[in-house]
Amino acid sequence: MSDVLSAGKLRGMMTLADDDGVFRMVAVDQRPPLFAALTRHDGRDPGGLGFDEVARAKTLLARVLAPEAGAILIDPVWTHPSALMAVPGRTAVISTLEDYGFDEVAGERRSHTIEGWSVAAAKRAGASAIKLLAWYRPDASGATRAHQEALVAEVGEACARHDLPFILELLVYPLPGEDAASAEYQARRPERVLESVRRFADPRFGVDVYKLEFPADLKFCRGYHAGAFDGRERPALFALDEVRSWLADLDAATPAPWVLLSAGVGADEFEVDLELAYRAGASGFLAGRAVWLEAFEAYPDVEAVEAHLRRRSVPYLRALAARAATALPWHAHRRFGAAPELEGAGEGWHRRYGA
Amino acid sequence: MSDVLSAGKLRGMMTLADDDGVFRMVAVDQRPPLFAALTRHDGRDPGGLGFDEVARAKTLLARVLAPEAGAILIDPVWTHPSALMAVPGRTAVISTLEDYGFDEVAGERRSHTIEGWSVAAAKRAGASAIKLLAWYRPDASGATRAHQEALVAEVGEACARHDLPFILELLVYPLPGEDAASAEYQARRPERVLESVRRFADPRFGVDVYKLEFPADLKFCRGYHAGAFDGRERPALFALDEVRSWLADLDAATPAPWVLLSAGVGADEFEVDLELAYRAGASGFLAGRAVWLEAFEAYPDVEAVEAHLRRRSVPYLRALAARAATALPWHAHRRFGAAPELEGAGEGWHRRYGA
Incomplete structure (x- = not known):
């Protein structure tokens, strides 16, 4: 990849x-996980949630958490139209592009973008970046892989055209017959995460920031396997040195700055994940449920949810922010050599760029 | 005007x-005033200044001042391609659209935009707003007024299309035979400033923020006329109560939030101007030369310029910022009623906006 970046x-x-130069970002674009949190208390069908109830929950998250973050990831359906005034100007807005629904073909996930939303619309609305989640299994069928790769390439091109950073989120997922919580699945996960990143390292995808899952589940790591995070004992599938080595491979495979996502791991585990990721070269975090999910245990008592967010989530986010001081500044990534430079800088830039 | 705003x-x-909600903004887009400051020491032709010398001076200004401001106004020719990495992400970028050259027809000024630059390019490059300076005399010929009004309307439409705030700067200027420093000129200035604002209050111009000059020169105001700001005595043309009344008229004439520009007045005078403007309803400042011009008296000793910027300009800017706490938050402007609302907010916004 080039060491220059276009102006946008x-x-x-x-x-x-x-x-x-460190990314301290919070995600409130979750949809099914939030729908589940809003309906757990009364067993309603999550699909029956009204716009207002979801929008109110997301606005509460944005109002409490956005002032504490360098950027906030929002969805365009509920959060963008409801919570824009709750996001301080100094907190950047990242717009989610993928629909939470995906087509399943023999259990393989094929993503599509939110109907009616686009990179062009997000740019016009003032977003600082686009985020696309691509479900990916390197061992999926050729047709599914081609679908996902074509989507990512298309979004990368649109981001280039509108001159907006492209944040690609990659998540592996269980195929039919696999159990994500099983030792067997977890034993194979590191290679799948790594191989996914390698597939999307090609410059043709135009990725500016990779939003990656921690390549291993520490609850299966020797030293943590005896219930360190959730009190449940599991088999020790690997040692911490192996985790460090996978992270080093992950960093080596990533041709641009990368951040860690929390993907539903608990708050304590996420802190350990982050510390290991920073040592391997990660440039920060884009954290969602690890920060705010617990607060919704009090739902539908909205005041109690807000109190929890203020008493627990905000201090937690501040602790994450403080520890991120050891992350690699994005502009120090090897992609940029000594420092990022503006593409075509110098006399006449405005004419070349404006053409 | 409507109380709703589009997302961008x-x-x-x-x-x-x-x-x-207060604007604390600094301008480094000046061209002729900076060219003059860079050549005063050796009498060079300002037109002969090379790109690099101007770019270096502007980068120095951006590097020292941008971290102290909520937004920085930059030109696309020298500053944008040179100083982008010097502007923190939390400081918004405003892009200048007008060329510093203008066509003169019988001494009347007709503006045009910078060749090769556009609202579209500025938006693509990540600017948060567009600023256009329109020289204006309500008593100019119909052809000149029509030219200026057509330009402003055209830029307003482009800003609407690209969904970017439009900051309109209005400046009156002396016609042939007039001396801007004369008592006669200054006696007529308030009515000309006011009438200019009234002409551009029409919603068809699509202005989101007015960048206005103080409608009177306090050096001609009773109480200040005896040399309070520069040691020179002048005739007392008006009283402070008249100034307050002009400011009230200015605020009443302005259908959107407005900020004060410094237009080359000295630092002390600008502070008094601002205090009066805030009492009348101004929402902050967009200050240039009052903040940084003095530093260039040390030019070409760049280290001395930087030292002056750090020792004098930064504390001055911080003092301005602190005093701006009494300004009217932009969202409390009567334009918005109780509070600004997002245009078309609610379920389905993303589809309507994205269409």
């Missing part, structure tokens, strides 16, 4: 990161 | 303002 991408990266 | 304009306004 360069500016976008600056707005996503804090002054020290 | 709403987000843009949020990024320009600080958390309290």
Whole structure:
């Protein structure tokens, strides 16, 4: 990859990161996990949730958490139209592009974008970056892989055209007959995560920031397997040195800055994940449920949810932010050599860029 | 005007303002005044200045001042391609659209935009807003007024199309035979400033923020006329109560939030101007030369310029920022009624906006 960035991408990266070049970002774009949290108390069908109830929950999250983050990831359906005034100007807005629904073909996931939303619309609305989640299994059928790769390439091209940073989120998932909580699945996960990243390392995808899952479940790691995080004992499938080595491979496979997602792991586990990721070269976090999910145990008591967010989630986010000081500043990524440069800088730039 | 704002304009306004809704903005887009400052020491032709020398001076200004401001106004020719990495992500970027050259027809000024630059390019590059300076004399010929009004309307439409806040700067200027420093000129100035604002109050111009000059020169105001700001005595043309009344008229004439520009007045005078403007309903400042011009008296000793910027300009800017706490938050402007609302908010917004 080149060490230059176009003006919109360069500016976008600056707005996503804090002054020290580290990404401290929070995600409130979750849909099924939030729908589940809002309906658990009364067993309603999550599909029957009204717009207002979801929008109110997301606005509450944005109002409490956005002031604490360098950027906030929002969906365009509920959060963008409801919570825009709750996001301080200094907190960048990242817009989610993928629909939470996906087509399943023999259990393989084929993603599509939210109907009616686009990179062009997000840019026009003032987003600082686009995020696309691509479910991926390197061992899926050729047709499914081709579908996912074509979608990512298409979004990468649209981001280039509108000059907006592209954050690609990759998640592996269980195929029919697999149990994500099983030792067998977890034993295979590191290679699948790594291989997914390698597939999307090609410059043709135009990715500016990779949003990655921790490649292993520490609850199966020797030293943590005896219930360190959730009190449940599991088989020790690997040692911490192996985790470090997978992270080193992950960093080596990533041709641009990367951040860690929390993917539903608990708050304590996420802190350990992050520390290991920073040592391997991660540039920060884009955290969602690890920060705020617990607060919804009090739902539908909205005041209690807000109290929990303020008493627990905000201090937790601040602790994550403080520890991120050891992350690699995005502009120090090897992609940029000594420092990122503006594409075509110098006399006449405005004419070349404006053409 | 409507009390709703489209998503890009709403987000843009949020990024320009600080958390309290006040605009604390600095301008480094000046061209002739900076060219003059760079050549005064050796009498060179300002037109002969090379790209690099101007770019270096502007980058120095951006590097020292941008971290202290909520937004920075930059030109696309020298500053944008040189200083982008010097502007923190939390400081919004405003892009200048007008060329510093203008066509003169019988001494009347007809503006045009920078060749090769556009609202579309600025938006793509990540600007949070567009600023256009329109020289204006309500008593100019119909052809000149029509030219200026057509330009402003055209830029307003482009800003609407790209969903970017439009900051309109209005400046009156002396026609042939007039001396801007004369008592006669200054006696007529308030009515000309006011009438200019009234002409551009029409919603068809699509202005989101007015960048206005103080309608009177306080050096001609009773109480200040005896040399309070520069040691020179002048005739007392008006009283402070008249100034307050002009400011009230200015605020009443302005259908959107407005900020004060410094237009080359000295630092002390600007502070008094601002205090009076805030009492009349101004929402902050967009200050240039009052903040940084003095530093260039040390030019070409760049280290001394930087030292002056750090020792004098930064504390001055911080003092301005602190005093701006009494300004009217932009979202409290009567334009918005109780509070600004997102245009078309509610279920299905993303489809309507994305269409």
